[in-house]
Amino acid sequence: MQATMELERVGLFSVADRHPRTTHDRFTSRLARTSASRVLHRGEHLFRTGDVVDDVYRVVGGVLKSYFIHEGGDEQITGFHLPGDLIGFDALADDHAAFSVVALDTASVARESLRSAYGDTPFHDVMDREFYACMRREIFRLTQLLHIERSGTDARLARFLLDYSEAQGSRGYDRMEFYLPMGRKDLARYIGLVPETVSRIFSRLRDRNILSVDNNHICILDAAELTAIADGDPEEG
Numbered sequence: 001m002q003a004t005m006e007l008e009r010v011g012l013f014s015v016a017d018r019h020p021r022t023t024h025d026r027f028t029s030r031l032a033r034t035s036a037s038r039v040l041h042r043g044e045h046l047f048r049t050g051d052v053v054d055d056v057y058r059v060v061g062g063v064l065k066s067y068f069i070h071e072g073g074d075e076q077i078t079g080f081h082l083p084g085d086l087i088g089f090d091a092l093a094d095d096h097a098a099f100s101v102v103a104l105d106t107a108s109v110a111r112e113s114l115r116s117a118y119g120d121t122p123f124h125d126v127m128d129r130e131f132y133a134c135m136r137r138e139i140f141r142l143t144q145l146l147h148i149e150r151s152g153t154d155a156r157l158a159r160f161l162l163d164y165s166e167a168q169g170s171r172g173y174d175r176m177e178f179y180l181p182m183g184r185k186d187l188a189r190y191i192g193l194v195p196e197t198v199s200r201i202f203s204r205l206r207d208r209n210i211l212s213v214d215n216n217h218i219c220i221l222d223a224a225e226l227t228a229i230a231d232g233d234p235e236e237g
Helices: 002-009 023-034 114-118 129-148 153-170 184-191 195-207 223-230
Strands: 036-040 045-047 055-061 064-069 075-081 100-103 107-113 177-179 211-214 217-220
Touching: 036 045, 075 184, 153 177, 153 184, 153 195, 153 217, 153 223, 184 195, 195 211
Parallel strands: none
Antiparallel strands: 036 107, 045 100, 055 107, 064 075, 064 100, 177 217, 211 217
């Protein structure tokens, strides 16, 4: 029951913590003070699948995409990373990146070696309960992504927009009006649709006065109705 309640609170994007008291927050605060910054231009990779990665990165500005390529050549998008997100923890197991990470627009990241961040203290000695909770929330986020693939097509896009809106609001930006940095193709791949279907859904939501859509500039006009669509029953079959 507790897991179900937690899952319902976790969206597709991380939400900025308004009370920075956890190990995760103390760690990102340390990064902000001591790390070197790096600017990435649109289409530039932070690292690629299989690269040796012994640092973690905090997104300072812009948006990045993580993905991997299936054996058949299809791209699987695993997440979009907003300011405040940490990238690179997946490489802790064997020092190699499990995913490629690329900038969707001009982005900046802060880099810090785990060894220099913690000195000679063994990493596992500082991973307290709050850090494990952060990892658990990431698992729930991925579970939520799997869950929306069972939903109707309109519900998938509605849930994505609501989660992105919440993530923007938690970072001090406008929840109701925002710019989507990802193109239709990336958005469609992430929620398990094709670009043409995503475009048709945007048109339907616009025609129903639920959204105002100008290319990637989105304005939520009726949040209650958008939420009702997102909470629709999964498709049968």
